[in-house]
Amino acid sequence: MGAQSRRIVRQLLTESILLAAVGVVLGVLASYGILAMIKAVLPRFAFAPEVVIRINLPVLVFSGVVAAATALLFGLWPALQLSRTQAGQIMVSNTRRVAGSVRGRRAHNALIALQIALTLVPAGRRRARR
Secondary structure, eight states: OOOOHHHHHHHHHHHHHHHHHHHHHHHHHHHHHHHHHHHHHSOTTSSOTTOOOOOOHHHHHHHHHHHHHHHHHHHHHHHHHHHHSOHHHHHHSOHHHHHOOHHHHHHHHHHHHHHHHHHHHHHHHHHHHO
């Protein structure tokens, strides 16, 4: 309550970037662990001796950059929306009315429609193959 909009944006961006950084670190550790497990499970001569199975560093860096950009984008969007809300509006009205602006409802409805469409696509493909 009473925080400046810049401080709210900075706080929410910090949280989203920290969450993305933890996700990247856990993802990298998991990829190295899974690669070690795959190497342990594969038979010794499953591939030619020249074949080297390893993590591709440029792909790993690209994935980290995409994760950082995603954290920045999806952390900045809600932060800017929250920073526009007046404290007096929040105190006078309930949260649903403040967060339920016309633009917010359109975005919310579009995301729900997209989620339902993506959920139904694989089911339709499975039925078509049978």
